[in-house]
Each structure stands twice: as structure tokens, then as C-alpha cells.
Amino acid sequence: MSTDIPDIVIGRLPIYLRALNQLARQGQEITSSRELGQLLGISSAQIRKDLSHFGGFGKQGTGYHVEILRKKLEQILNVDTEWSIVVVGAGHIGHALAHYGGFVNRGFRVVAVFDNDLDKIGKKIDGFKIQPMEDIDDFIDKHHIKLAMVAVPAEYAQDVANKLIEHGVRGILNYAPITINVPDGIYVQYIDPVAELQHMTFYLSS
Amino acid sequence: MSTDIPDIVIGRLPIYLRALNQLARQGQEITSSRELGQLLGISSAQIRKDLSHFGGFGKQGTGYHVEILRKKLEQILNVDTEWSIVVVGAGHIGHALAHYGGFVNRGFRVVAVFDNDLDKIGKKIDGFKIQPMEDIDDFIDKHHIKLAMVAVPAEYAQDVANKLIEHGVRGILNYAPITINVPDGIYVQYIDPVAELQHMTFYLSS
Known part of the structure; x- marks a missing residue:
């Protein structure tokens, strides 16, 4: 994938995916950039900005569907196959x-x-x-x-x-x-x- | 150490130190931001900018003393003691x-x-x-x-x-x-x- 997205942003995507896997294992269905940010020690603004490179995943106030965002990140990172x-x-x-x-x-x-x-x-x-x-x-x-x-x-x-x-x-x-x-x-x-x-x-x- | 230096810069210092250790083991005494940059896949401008946060280590055109910069980075990273x-x-x-x-x-x-x-x-x-x-x-x-x-x-x-x-x-x-x-x-x-x-x-x- 050729991209203009900064490599530093790409490097954070697996961290987001790891956190989402963690939430999914705990049975959580919805999360927010605020919750992810607290979990990861990253500002919620940064998380929203990073994810916005790949289109909109959540609506202001409604948060992210854990499973949808998880699957999407797997696709972006090319790990939807092994x-x-x-x-x-x-x-x-x-x-x-x-x-x-x-x-x-x-x-x-x-x-x-x-x-x-x-x-x-x-x-x-x-x-x-x-x-x-x-x-x-x-x-x-x-x-x-x-x-x-x-x-x-x-x-x-x-x-x-x-x-x-x-x-x-x-x-x-x-x-x-x-x-x-x-x-x-x-x-x-x-x-x-x-x-x-x-x-x-x-x-x-x- | 309280600091205003971005954490991302701090994270690169151990990488510079690792490269300097490598050069020192090979017996090299002088290096440059250009050489380090090529070794690490980081731009030489970035390396000079990162190091400038901690004072001047090299003069334009004369490069860095491997051993001096190595010791200095060990001090900055608090690994001059074990x-x-x-x-x-x-x-x-x-x-x-x-x-x-x-x-x-x-x-x-x-x-x-x-x-x-x-x-x-x-x-x-x-x-x-x-x-x-x-x-x-x-x-x-x-x-x-x-x-x-x-x-x-x-x-x-x-x-x-x-x-x-x-x-x-x-x-x-x-x-x-x-x-x-x-x-x-x-x-x-x-x-x-x-x-x-x-x-x-x-x-x-x-």
C-alpha cells in the first residue's frame, strides 16, 4: 500500500488494534477515542486524527463499534489473512x-x-x-x-x-x-x- | 529528568546510541549525521535536530566524535551507571x-x-x-x-x-x-x- 500517511501514524495502528482486541475479549461493544486514549496514554484528539486518515469510523458522541473498528484495522494492516x-x-x-x-x-x-x-x-x-x-x-x-x-x-x-x-x-x-x-x-x-x-x-x- | 523535549525524540536516542556502539566496535572514531542517517534510515536533518536539544555535539563539517557522543548519550539516558x-x-x-x-x-x-x-x-x-x-x-x-x-x-x-x-x-x-x-x-x-x-x-x- 502506497501512502502519504506518516509512518508514525501507521506504527500506532497496531497499538489501537491491540487495545480493541482487549476490549473485545472483555465483551465490550462500543468504545470512544476518550476511553482508548486513557487506556493507551494517547490523547483522544490524536486517536481521532490518526483514524481519520482512513475514513470516518465513529460519529461524534456515538463512539466506535469495537468489532467494526477492529475488523477495519485488521484490513488496513493486512492481517485479515494470516x-x-x-x-x-x-x-x-x-x-x-x-x-x-x-x-x-x-x-x-x-x-x-x-x-x-x-x-x-x-x-x-x-x-x-x-x-x-x-x-x-x-x-x-x-x-x-x-x-x-x-x-x-x-x-x-x-x-x-x-x-x-x-x-x-x-x-x-x-x-x-x-x-x-x-x-x-x-x-x-x-x-x-x-x-x-x-x-x-x-x-x-x- | 523533567523536560520539554518530545518523547518521540527521547525514543530515538537509544537508537543513536546503539548505532554509535556499533561504530565504536568497528573502531570508527568520527561519524556524521549523514552516516548515522544512512545507517538508521533517518534523515540527517532529523538527527542534527534531535541532538541539538542537548547542546552542540558536532561542528558543521567536522562530524561527531563517536566516543564523546556515545558517552554523552549514555549520560543523557542515565545509563552511565548500571x-x-x-x-x-x-x-x-x-x-x-x-x-x-x-x-x-x-x-x-x-x-x-x-x-x-x-x-x-x-x-x-x-x-x-x-x-x-x-x-x-x-x-x-x-x-x-x-x-x-x-x-x-x-x-x-x-x-x-x-x-x-x-x-x-x-x-x-x-x-x-x-x-x-x-x-x-x-x-x-x-x-x-x-x-x-x-x-x-x-x-x-x-
Whole structure:
């Protein structure tokens, strides 16, 4: 989807969707930008402005239908169908990702785990047999994989990313604490607990 | 630190620090906003503007001293000394956090792991004996813990957060895929791989 909507707005949509899922689980049918704002620590004006990029979802005073807005956000984020995703790196993080229950019903399914460690290849993580890295090219080609989670040591992350991209992966969730370079049209997001912690310690005096 | 600097700017500082660490490890002594920008996919103007909030670090045309800027960012982010941090939840994510090597030299040290599962309590993860949840209050009090990583099932995350905050924790890194409510002056950041993946799938047609 080509868009003039600021990326920062796009980044907030999954947060709204997460909150709506939460409200839906609690059986709530109607919400408001005010309630969402309080839940998320974002101003209600910001939420209304963000959502207005995609058309009107609620009327002044009547609020949002949780289920309608939820479905609409799933469509906007292209997660109304499920994406297959591979995990590269079968260390502790790779294990946690293979076991992670949070992907269910949120648009993603781990379909394979790869590693180059002979001690790990062939072993099972939660039903996934760890596959050798030399098989990843064929796997990505065959299954048209577009997304990967990379949980390898920092020094290998760039090489792994290059290989994935070469075979058609277009989005990488990188767990290695290193910035990786990718060509235009390829997306990288980072999971870096230290960066998040440092964001908070800025506000805390030790 | 009370500040008028936008939070979005603060959130980028750890990313700059991560890139500078990367350059330092490669032995590079001088960098520029242009080089950092290329590495990070952020405009050089943005980087200069962000850093200008904290005084001048580089002169036009001479670039930044990697080590000086690195140290300065560590000071700004309050990670020039090490923070002790507890892990709550000894599941797969908790295991990965207890083992995570990425905290070293970046300002944080895991000091304890807690869980309420009798099957887990007393077992060891990478040298940490898993402690029972009923001991966490005393531990936090005694060691003046200000930061916690919460990796418990979603339905327990709010209760755990309340308990931590009551005993003085001021920053929570939440791994549960749920938004938690905290009072003013308490900080929460989220690690949610699904939100990051959804941010990317917005741009990808399936």
C-alpha cells in the first residue's frame, strides 16, 4: 500500500488494534477515542486524527463499534489473512518465538525455525524441527515467505538479512542489537529491550 | 529528568546510541549525521535536530566524535551507571531475558527472576534461582529495584504491574500483549512482536 500517511501514524495502528482486541475479549461493544486514549496514554484528539486518515469510523458522541473498528484495522494492516513467518536462530529468543502464543489470531503463524548450529539442527522446538540454514533459500522460495524474525548473534544479522531479502523476504523483525541495512521497499523493525529500557531511564533519576 | 523535549525524540536516542556502539566496535572514531542517517534510515536533518536539544555535539563539517557522543548519550539516558532489573515470569520469554547477553555494557543487569509456578520455583535459569512471587515485595524494597521486565500471561500483567509499582518500581517493560494502566510518573514500554510485524504488513500486499 502506497501512502502519504506518516509512518508514525501507521506504527500506532497496531497499538489501537491491540487495545480493541482487549476490549473485545472483555465483551465490550462500543468504545470512544476518550476511553482508548486513557487506556493507551494517547490523547483522544490524536486517536481521532490518526483514524481519520482512513475514513470516518465513529460519529461524534456515538463512539466506535469495537468489532467494526477492529475488523477495519485488521484490513488496513493486512492481517485479515494470516502471514507465514520463519524464525532464524534457534537460541533462547528463537525458542521463545517458536513457543509464543501471542501470534494466534493476530495475523501471523510461525512455519519454520532455522539455525546453522549442528547441535541444534534436527532437534524439535514446540513441534518445529530445527532446519539447517542451507535449506532456508528453498523454503522461502517454495512457500513464498515474505516475513522473517531474525534472532541470531549481532555479527551474523546483516548476512542473514541479505540472504532472506535475496529470496523475497520483504519484512524483517530483527532481534539482534544491531542496525541492519536494507534496500528500498524492504522493511525492518527492531525488538531491542535495551532501547526500550533506556527510553524509560531517561525519565528516571537513579 | 523533567523536560520539554518530545518523547518521540527521547525514543530515538537509544537508537543513536546503539548505532554509535556499533561504530565504536568497528573502531570508527568520527561519524556524521549523514552516516548515522544512512545507517538508521533517518534523515540527517532529523538527527542534527534531535541532538541539538542537548547542546552542540558536532561542528558543521567536522562530524561527531563517536566516543564523546556515545558517552554523552549514555549520560543523557542515565545509563552511565548500571540499573538492576528483575524479570517476572519464568516462561520462554523470561528464560530468554535471563540469558540475554545484550544487556551487558548497555546499562542493565538482570538480578532476579520470579514466578508463581511451584514447578518452576527453585529451578535455575542461567545462574538465577527462580524465586517465588511472594518474595518479590521484599526483594524490590531491599534492593531498591526501579525497573522490571514483565513476561507473564496477559491476564496477570496488570496485577503484577500494580504490585511492582506499589513497591517502588517506576519503569516496566511489558512483554504481555496487553495494555497496562499505570499512574503518572510510572513508565511502561511494550515489547510486542505482533505490533511490529503489523507495522510492516501495512506496507506489504499479501
